[in-house]
Amino acid sequence: MNFLVCISRTPDTTSKITFEADSRKLKEDGLVFILNPYDEWYALVKAIELKEKFGGQVDVIHVGNSNAEVVMRKALAIGADAAFRIDIEPDSSWEVAKYISDFAKTKAYDLILLGKETIDHNGSETGAMVAEFMDLPYISYCNKLDIDGTKATIAREIEGGTETSEVNLPFVLSAAKGLAEQRIPNMKGIMDAKKKPLDIIAVDKLGSDLELVRFELPPVKSGVKMLAVDDMDALIKILHEEAKVI
């Protein structure tokens, strides 16, 4: 069984976010970049678990410049077999999805996995787009997946509950907490990763109709107003007059 895991590189959550002078680009110096946690902990590890069970190959793909090779090596150290980098800086998830699906169409994957979102843009956009480009079913926010032959049974999170469904391979899924258990790469994995293939694929820039106007930092909170511990009147006033919940 062959798996494709789409991986992204994001600033660590504890990062202090600032922008370049033109307000259109993240200031990268001083930031620590990581493999997007949902891609790593759930999508990648689930693919590896399934490969261990059924045999096959796990490929990872990233669309972006060479700065991402560190996190791609990490994916190989965790257990992916081969990595592919589409060498272009995308401006939109539409472009990312287009490059990934163009690549995937040249192979025969049984399952394409992504994290439920990246922790930088929090868009949750690419999975549905890849599925549409490939004309495949898409199941988002999966937290459980069993495969039996060509049939997959999936549980997913929806607002206020869960949903279980059945679909035939191949399809695209986005991975949420619960789908797999995080794995820490071991020494052997890290050594092996150095010898695994990391192919760079040149493509033409597609461009997109989406234009980033600017980034902006939120206004600083005016500061917390501390209330005396027994001043229930003040709290009641806030709940009644400001929040209007009573």
Next chain:
Amino acid sequence: MVLVYIEIHQGEIKKSGLEAICFAAQIAKLKSSPLTALVLSNSDSLAGLGNYGVQNVLVANQNIDGSDSQNLCSLISQVAEKNQANYIVLSNSSIGKSVAGRLAVRLNRPLVSGVNTILEEGGKLIFRKSVYSGKASAYYTSKNDKAIIALSPNSISPSKSGDSNATVSSVEIAVQPSKIKLLDRNLVKGKIPLAEADTVVSAGRGMKEPGNWGMIEELADLIGASTACSRPVADIGWRPHHEHVGQTGIAIKPNLYIAIGISGAIQHLAGVNSSRKIIVINKDPEAPFFKAADYGICGDLFEVVPKLNEAIRKFKSSNS
């Protein structure tokens, strides 16, 4: 024209659906174009959507399940093409998220998801969304004045803009049989889904043990709130997973978030820092949550919460 897709849940228009309508009405107004709403099942309240700026409601009655994004995309895109919709608005719900990306591809136009505000600058529509887990905003525009917009729940308060009825008619659109077979849908009964809740009471490890949650549920009941929790509390099974908010849980933006016995770690804040007002109850004056709060009470939750519940009960009985 502007097309808005809205979800109907047990015959009722979802709150997030009404928000999407009002947002779409803002676009329609700025573009001086008509607004059409598309729904999958009939509901008594459809004609009343005229009050929110909708001219036409199209009811697609052919038994398609909204959770199959392939079918839903096929339906929405056909309606959009027939009616030459430039902007398509949906809620950024689990259904909206799975179909929005598909629509962007099928109709070849940009997608801006998680949008919370619209503005007009130099004749262009600009859409704002929150990025980097609430630590910044990004503003986007579409170069060809066509886009798919997925609206973040709780971003706007729906309000009536007129007093007229919308025309309700049905549409027949052919879609392929679904490739996804739904086996079971399990919804927590009687509760507002966290992502849509206006008011949320949330508690963390400071509660000491699961048996202490009675006072949290009581407070939530008293003020009509949904309950949430921090991650460790869900991880050790004190609370169900669907209550877990934060970076790895649900991201919420209620009008009021009350955090009780939660330290306010950055990963927790990532999911709640867009709340309009935050009240923090914590016994540690150094708890990082106070820095993100509007109001803080530094004290023992086991004293403060019961006292607060008592005060609310008293307030309610003297005002009823």
